[in-house]
Amino acid sequence: MSRLIYEKSAPGRRGDNLPRLTQAESGCRLRIPPRYFREHEAELPELSELEVVRHFTNLSRMNFSVDGNMYPLGSCTMKYNPKICERVAALDGFSALHPLLPQLRGGGSLTQGALEVLYETERLLCEVAGMHAFTLQPLAGAHGELTGMMLIAAYHKARGNKKTKVLIADSAHGTNPSSASIAGFGVVSVPTGPDGCVDMARFKEALNDDVAAVMLTCPNTLGLFERRIREIADLAHAHDAQLYYDGANLNALLGRCRPGDLGFDVVHFNLHKTFATPHGGGGPGSGPVGVKRHLAPFLPTSIVIRRNDGSYALEYEREKTIGFIAPFYGNFAIILRAYAYMLLLGRNGMRRVSENAVLNANYIQARLKHSYDLPYDRNCMHECVFSAARQAANGVHAIDVAKALIERGIHPPTVYFPMIVKESIMIEPTETESKQQMDEFIAAMLEIADEAVKHPESFRAMPRQSPVSRVDETKAARDMRFKA
Numbered sequence: 301m302s303r304l305i306y307e308k309s310a311p312g313r314r315g316d317n318l319p320r321l322t323q324a325e326s327g328c329r330l331r332i333p334p335r336y337f338r339e340h341e342a343e344l345p346e347l348s349e350l351e352v353v354r355h356f357t358n359l360s361r362m363n364f365s366v367d368g369n370m371y372p373l374g375s376c377t378m379k380y381n382p383k384i385c386e387r388v389a390a391l392d393g394f395s396a397l398h399p400l401l402p403q404l405r406g407g408g409s410l411t412q413g414a415l416e417v418l419y420e421t422e423r424l425l426c427e428v429a430g431m432h433a434f435t436l437q438p439l440a441g442a443h444g445e446l447t448g449m450m451l452i453a454a455y456h457k458a459r460g461n462k463k464t465k466v467l468i469a470d471s472a473h474g475t476n477p478s479s480a481s482i483a484g485f486g487v488v489s490v491p492t493g494p495d496g497c498v499d500m501a502r503f504k505e506a507l508n509d510d511v512a513a514v515m516l517t518c519p520n521t522l523g524l525f526e527r528r529i530r531e532i533a534d535l536a537h538a539h540d541a542q543l544y545y546d547g548a549n550l551n552a553l554l555g556r557c558r559p560g561d562l563g564f565d566v567v568h569f570n571l572h573k574t575f576a577t578p579h580g581g582g583g584p585g586s587g588p589v590g591v592k593r594h595l596a597p598f599l600p601t602s603i604v605i606r607r608n609d610g611s612y613a614l615e616y617e618r619e620k621t622i623g624f625i626a627p628f629y630g631n632f633a634i635i636l637r638a639y640a641y642m643l644l645l646g647r648n649g650m651r652r653v654s655e656n657a658v659l660n661a662n663y664i665q666a667r668l669k670h671s672y673d674l675p676y677d678r679n680c681m682h683e684c685v686f687s688a689a690r691q692a693a694n695g696v697h698a699i700d701v702a703k704a705l706i707e708r709g710i711h712p713p714t715v716y717f718p719m720i721v722k723e724s725i726m727i728e729p730t731e732t733e734s735k736q737q738m739d740e741f742i743a744a745m746l747e748i749a750d751e752a753v754k755h756p757e758s759f760r761a762m763p764r765q766s767p768v769s770r771v772d773e774t775k776a777a778r779d780m781r782f783k784a
């Protein structure tokens with residue numbers, strides 16, 4: 301680490317042994333009023349390399365991560381992220397790039413590779429999605445949803461359509477209604493039928509010429525394939541409503557079927573879920589949005605283009621664009637990881653991802669379905685949703701099951717989502733867990749179900765072992781207000 305200090309007017313008192321800026325090196329010398337000069341050396345900690353290594357190693361051990369444990373958090377796709385993607389993202393040629401370097405002449409030799417990555421990633425995502433064009437700018441899934449809703453609003457405006465509403469399945473992630481309403485639409489919730497899919501009768505009732513878009517998640521958040529997408533698409537299109545695909549659950553379909561072929565007009569993918577980027581704790585993420593041809597003119601700028609001479613450039617001037625949705629080109633390092641991951645897998649690898657993700661979830665569903673209620677009893681896709689209603693009758697709620705897992709050193713699945721299932725426990729093993737690892741998880745879940753019958757009172761004190769003690773939830777809810 302270089303230590304450069306500005307020369308004090310009376311040299312010689314301190315810092316003589318430090319490298320000093322010459323007039324030429326400092327370029328324009330700052331005129332700092334003498335009262336701002338330090339009187340004493342800054343009290344910076346002096347640590348040995350070993351002390352620093354121990355500090356950070358111990359901190360990293362406090363972090364619960366996929367590299368250390370199974371992370372069966374439903375809807376989040378917490379899969380293993382291959383280290384090769386990290387290495388690619390850390391290459392100097394990528395990580396040291398400045399976003400304002402020239403695209404062609406001068407610094408162009410430095411940026412052409414990065415532009416090619418953006419361009420190729422768009423092409424690959426188009427192929428995966430069955431779409432015609434993509435923007436890589438959105439910084440999260442929710443941001444992609446908002447971008448998609450803005451694209452749909454721009455499309456309807458250009459056609460002179462006056463549309464005010466978006467239909468959303470009641471099983472949808474909370475970000476769907478939020479995104480639609482931030483984009484200026486009213487939200488109409490469509491109930492789920494007894495088979496776990498959109499209730500078609502209620503859908504038809506809600507659909508009319510006011511509807512700008514229909515947002516679907518497939519498989520939906522119950523982990524079930526929406527069976528009537530074709531019919532929903534045809535009905536929606538008959539009213540010139542656009543069909544939006546929330547692609548957070550793409551891990552179940554990757555390489556097997558494409559939202560574009562199913563009739564969707566707009567999709568977002570969560571690169572940080574499906575395409576292997578470490579995530580959690582709020583970011584950084586990447587939620588690219590793909591569209592069919594009729595929506596492409598509205599995509600945000602910039603767009604990467606490939607010129608006839610084979611060089612790449614960013615295009616900013618587009619007549620119908622909705623404008624900037626994020627600074628620069630999105631979260632480039634995440635896009636880069638996804639690019640590396642797609643090249644690593646190839647077409648067959650992607651297929652195997654979804655096959656194994658679905659197989660693993662069905663294995664867990666089959667092994668646990670006699671011990672926990674299964675509200676929608678059919679083959680699941682990449683995640684399965686149980687209910688702890690049976691245990692709750694005995695005073696052991698979904699949150700108690702979660703805490704009993706923490707007691708055993710296991711990260712709990714998602715609980716209380718989707719909201720349409722009471723006491724829900726949503727398990728997503730992902731394709732990267734071994735049978736042995738899943739068996740350990742299953743054994744813990746079975747033990748907990750057993751204990752909920754025999755010793756329901758024992759759950760009150762859990763987790764006992766964990767550094768996180770049980771919070772007083774009543775007090776937390778009661779005192780939940782901002783202190784002035």
Ligand SMILES: *Cc1c(COP(=O)(O)O)cnc(C)c1O
Binds near residue numbers: 473587
């Ligand atoms: C995670 C998720 C989202 C939102 O994605 P973020 O990247 O967290 O903003 C939307 N829908 C579903 C079904 C999700 O699981």
